[in-house]
Amino acid sequence: MKRLHWLLLAGMVVASGAEAQERKTPYWASIATGNALLRTGPERTYPATWRYRRRDLPVQVIKVYGNWRRIKEQDGTEGWMLATLLSAKRTAIVTGDTPAEMYADADAGSRIAWRAEPGVVGQVSKCEDGWCLFDVAGKKGYIQTDHIWGVDPGEEVE
Known part of the structure; x- marks a missing residue:
């Protein structure tokens, strides 16, 4: 009975992995x-x-x-x-030749929280209206999507 349980569980894991790849x-x-x-x-x-x-x-x-x-x-x-x-x-990499500003809010008028050098990789989330929340090793801020590669223009990311 335990063997059947493990076989069924393994089948579910394989199926969910396959769905994630499709x-x-x-x-x-x-x-x-x-x-x-x-x-x-x-x-x-x-x-x-x-x-x-x-x-x-x-x-x-x-x-x-x-x-x-x-x-x-x-x-x-x-x-x-x-x-x-x-x-x-979901990650992105900073593009361009100069550091990109990471703002406290998704607004260029808000406080600059950090600056990220070109080539820096961070995790992206909460993308909408041309902004993404960008997390570089715990240092978070909103970055404009035209300063990163890894998000489509106009794409919304949860």
């Missing part, structure tokens, strides 16, 4: 580990072109093929990655 493309994801390979094709036999050492980098999933995802990076580079190396955690 999203309409394109969609945003992030690198889930500090050791992820980008490949030229959707199999382990294809050569790796890059090894990601930085977790939480935002990527855009543009195609699904079985357990593989074709992703696009901020600079336009594309390649294939195993779905298990990706997370649904």
Whole structure:
């Protein structure tokens, strides 16, 4: 009886994982580990072109093929990655050449809480009307979406 219970539970976990991966493309994801390979094709036999050492980098999933995802990076580079190396955690990276202001409220007239250097990665939430709440290691503030890559223009994120 215990074995049947574990088999049913395992089946539910696999099913919920599969449902989570069946999203309409394109969609945003992030690198889930500090050791992820980008490949030229959707199999382990294809050569790796890059090894990601930085977790939480935002990527855009543009195609699904079985357990593989074709992703696009901020600079336009594309390649294939195993779905298990990706997370649904929403992150973004600061763009531009100068630090981006993070405000206390979603209003450029509010107090500047922090400034984030280009290349800084943070978690995004509460995105609407061109603003996202941006959390960089516990330092939070609202940032304009045209200063980050990882959110579509006009997209609302919970």
